[in-house]
Amino acid sequence: MVTGASSGIGTALARRLAGQGYDLLLVARRADRLAALATELRETYRVGVDVRPVDLADRTARDALATELAGRDIAVLCANAGFSSCGHLRDHDPAQLAREVEVNVVAVHQLATAVLPGMLARDRGGILVTGSTAGEQPVPMAATYGATKAFLNSFSQALHEELRGTGVRCTLLAPGPVRTELYDVAGVPGIRKHRWLRWLTPDQVAAAGLAGLAANRREVVPGVVAKAQAWSGRHLPRWLLFPAMRRSVLPLLVPGGRRPEPRDGVLS
Ligand SMILES: NC(=O)C1=CN([C@@H]2O[C@H](COP(=O)(O)OP(=O)(O)OC[C@H]3O[C@@H](n4cnc5c(N)ncnc54)[C@H](OP(=O)(O)O)[C@@H]3O)[C@@H](O)[C@H]2O)C=CC1
Numbered sequence: 001m002v003t004g005a006s007s008g009i010g011t012a013l014a015r016r017l018a019g020q021g022y023d024l025l026l027v028a029r030r031a032d033r034l035a036a037l038a039t040e041l042r043e044t045y046r047v048g049v050d051v052r053p054v055d056l057a058d059r060t061a062r063d064a065l066a067t068e069l070a071g072r073d074i075a076v077l078c079a080n081a082g083f084s085s086c087g088h089l090r091d092h093d094p095a096q097l098a099r100e101v102e103v104n105v106v107a108v109h110q111l112a113t114a115v116l117p118g119m120l121a122r123d124r125g126g127i128l129v130t131g132s133t134a135g136e137q138p139v140p141m142a143a144t145y146g147a148t149k150a151f152l153n154s155f156s157q158a159l160h161e162e163l164r165g166t167g168v169r170c171t172l173l174a175p176g177p178v179r180t181e182l183y184d185v186a187g188v189p190g191i192r193k194h195r196w197l198r199w200l201t202p203d204q205v206a207a208a209g210l211a212g213l214a215a216n217r218r219e220v221v222p223g224v225v226a227k228a229q230a231w232s233g234r235h236l237p238r239w240l241l242f243p244a245m246r247r248s249v250l251p252l253l254v255p256g257g258r259r260p261e262p263r264d265g266v267l268s
């Protein structure tokens with residue numbers, strides 16, 4: 001099962017799993033994209049593909065999905081769907097920020113806890129959680145996003161350790177910059193012009209994540225930039241890290257490309 005299969009890393013995960021012969025259950029909101037991907041995967045790899053067009057921010061729809069999953073033999077859960085709000089927190093609709101928490105955090109937690117008992121009963125299974133290097137430090141201009149990813153990075157690594165000695169595994173996939181629609185959704189498409197971020201493709205990230213899950217690794221941080229982000233997020237004191245972020249990535253996280261000024265308060 002792959003959430004966020006209609007785009008980016010999720011589509012790449014689905015293609016790679018289909019290539020390994022897995023039947024698939026694809027989840028996202030855009031039914032047309034899921035249907036097109038399902039057709040492609042059935043024709044290319046001769047696997048069975050079901051689609052569930054579900055808004056993971058919708059508790060009722062999510063409950064129904066979780067109930068279905070709890071009753072099915074799910075071999076691999078890729079809890080990947082997510083999105084980011086970028087810019088000042090004060091400029092965002094609180095309801096949309098709450099949806100970000102629902103999709104990025106609550107849905108991942110709910111789906112993982114739904115599949116886990118069945119996996120443990122079969123003593124077999126894998127959960128790949130797409131967190132982020134953004135979870136390794138607070139991220140001004142993406143405050144909600146960074147906090148949701150901090151939850152995922154923590155949760156998935158803790159679960160990895162809890163599952164030691166069982167046939168079930170959990171791996172954190174913590175990418176850095178990946179060339180996907182995430183930045184269009186966040187209103188900062190121009191960030192992709194910045195080549196120094198050494199953008200990875202969704203397929204490179206999906207391949208690394210699935211290889212890490214197969215090897216039962218605690219975490220996978222694909223690429224040089226992501227490794228540098230993760231290291232600095234974990235080890236640099238905030239008084240050094242925040243000024244460095246102000247000079248590098250934070251101005252790129254402002255919708256409309258406006259450079260944040262010191263008078264903006266949170267950045268001064
Ligand atoms: N791109 C990057 O640089 C990085 C991305 N990540 C993470 O990777 C994951 C995948 O993102 P990425 O591929 O980059 O971005 P995309 O925007 O390309 O894909 C996001 C996916 O999440 C799905 N999604 C979003 N909101 C919902 C919702 N309410 N209900 C169901 N599905 C939803 C989208 O489907 P639909 O719109 O059809 O519902 C889409 O399939 C995310 O968790 C992201 O945080 C982590 C680090 C870096």
Ligand SMILES: CC(=O)[C@H](N)C(=O)O
Binds near residue numbers: 176
């Ligand atoms: C910009 C980034 O690298 C970050 N990992 C993200 O999650 O978007």
